[in-house]
Amino acid sequence: MKKFFLKYGIGLFLILVCILQLYFVKTQKLSPWKGGGFGMYSGLHYNHYEIWIRPSEAKDWINLDSIKNIPNSIFVLKNQVLRRPYTKHLEQLSSALCIFQKYNSIEMEIWKPDIYTPDSVFKKQKVAYLKSASIEN
Amino acid sequence: MKIESTTNLPKIALPKQDATLDLAMQLFLGFFILFLVRYQTPGLFLNFSFFLILIAQFVFSKSPQKNTGFWGSICLFLTYKLLVTYFQAANHIFIALYISLAFLIYFLWGKKKEVLQTNMLLILGLTLLFSGFQKIASTDYRSGDYFLYMMQRGDFLWPLKHLSQTYRSITAANLEIINNSRGIYPEYTSFLALSMPMGHAKNVAVYLSYFSIGIELLSGCLILVKPRAFISHALVLTTIFGVFITRQETGFLTLLCVLGLVLSENKYLQFTYAATAVVFLGLILLGVGFL
Numbered sequence: 001m002k003k004f005f006l007k008y009g010i011g012l013f014l015i016l017v018c019i020l021q022l023y024f025v026k027t028q029k030l031s032p033w034k035g036g037g038f039g040m041y042s043g044l045h046y047n048h049y050e051i052w053i054r055p056s057e058a059k060d061w062i063n064l065d066s067i068k069n070i071p072n073s074i075f076v077l078k079n080q081v082l083r084r085p086y087t088k089h090l091e092q093l094s095s096a097l098c099i100f101q102k103y104n105s106i107e108m109e110i111w112k113p114d115i116y117t118p119d120s121v122f123k124k125q126k127v128a129y130l131k132s133a134s135i136e137n
Numbered sequence: 138m139k140i141e142s143t144t145n146l147p148k149i150a151l152p153k154q155d156a157t158l159d160l161a162m163q164l165f166l167g168f169f170i171l172f173l174v175r176y177q178t179p180g181l182f183l184n185f186s187f188f189l190i191l192i193a194q195f196v197f198s199k200s201p202q203k204n205t206g207f208w209g210s211i212c213l214f215l216t217y218k219l220l221v222t223y224f225q226a227a228n229h230i231f232i233a234l235y236i237s238l239a240f241l242i243y244f245l246w247g248k249k250k251e252v253l254q255t256n257m258l259l260i261l262g263l264t265l266l267f268s269g270f271q272k273i274a275s276t277d278y279r280s281g282d283y284f285l286y287m288m289q290r291g292d293f294l295w296p297l298k299h300l301s302q303t304y305r306s307i308t309a310a311n312l313e314i315i316n317n318s319r320g321i322y323p324e325y326t327s328f329l330a331l332s333m334p335m336g337h338a339k340n341v342a343v344y345l346s347y348f349s350i351g352i353e354l355l356s357g358c359l360i361l362v363k364p365r366a367f368i369s370h371a372l373v374l375t376t377i378f379g380v381f382i383t384r385q386e387t388g389f390l391t392l393l394c395v396l397g398l399v400l401s402e403n404k405y406l407q408f409t410y411a412a413t414a415v416v417f418l419g420l421i422l423l424g425v426g427f428l
Binding site for chain 1: 238283319
């Protein structure tokens, strides 16, 4: 038994990590790139994604990248949203932005280039959104 | 009872394979030191402290890399990093942990080469297989659109940018369109028309996608079934060079070279693995490669 684990333990651990990663990809929208050692190139890298926000005070949508001098704490939350754009992370980022930019509430959308187009003319596709979030969230 | 003096013990010449194993451990350490310098999440203090611990081990021990404690400390450090930054951890941190665990098991339980090589071949073979399966599951990759988009941006087949003026100017123009589009709310833009940087670009992208999936699956299977065969390692090296021209994932590729080095027995293959790993480490040092 001991010899079996010494020889095959790492292989079994690797398979377990793979199952865990696939589970997170399915349930928490984790980027397939974060694939436990084998995720690279299995989809567009999340750095190509865009975060758009619309504050209740403004009419137009703003790309989050256009906001200058955002603190590191928001930068960390932003990367967290890009890697795993699921509701809880969107709410955390929205709340932090409301505090930092002094907004009452904001809407948020995550877009990615829709590269699966047979005619090679690219559009963008919405992958996640948050209808309205305020500091309380 | 006659007790023999230790100085009279016969000298045993190290088998050739041990020199290869030493080289593999040194290359891994080279990677690990660069990793400590470059990958500072969650904090610089932790990396600096561990760096001091590593130096202390080299000062107080002749060959610390042949000790259980040395590999145990690296495993603990990487496990902590992985637990704290699990969802942001890059692929090479996972592979680095698997390799250090394999070395730990090797030194902890009787230095059985058979056990080390089984662990190494499982890490390399399963990683290549799962990587191939992930790509098959991805519609973007299967259709060739991933490669095409990266080609239009100039990220894929990047050496062509240095060879062809046309390729360079078309990809630069495409990148400008993409970057400009980031300033316009996506619902206001109907589509992005990007130019093809070469003739039959779509076909090239589709064929390369199928080729890379095929090579990865085949090399993964062959490494698991015939870990010593020349063809298995030739395919692994093809995968390594293929990934390199796609994106300079030099940290991850250095680790694949370390795995290949431990598994191969052909001196030309060993030289190719070692030389490639050295070049990749050099590129990381120069800031060209990713880590």
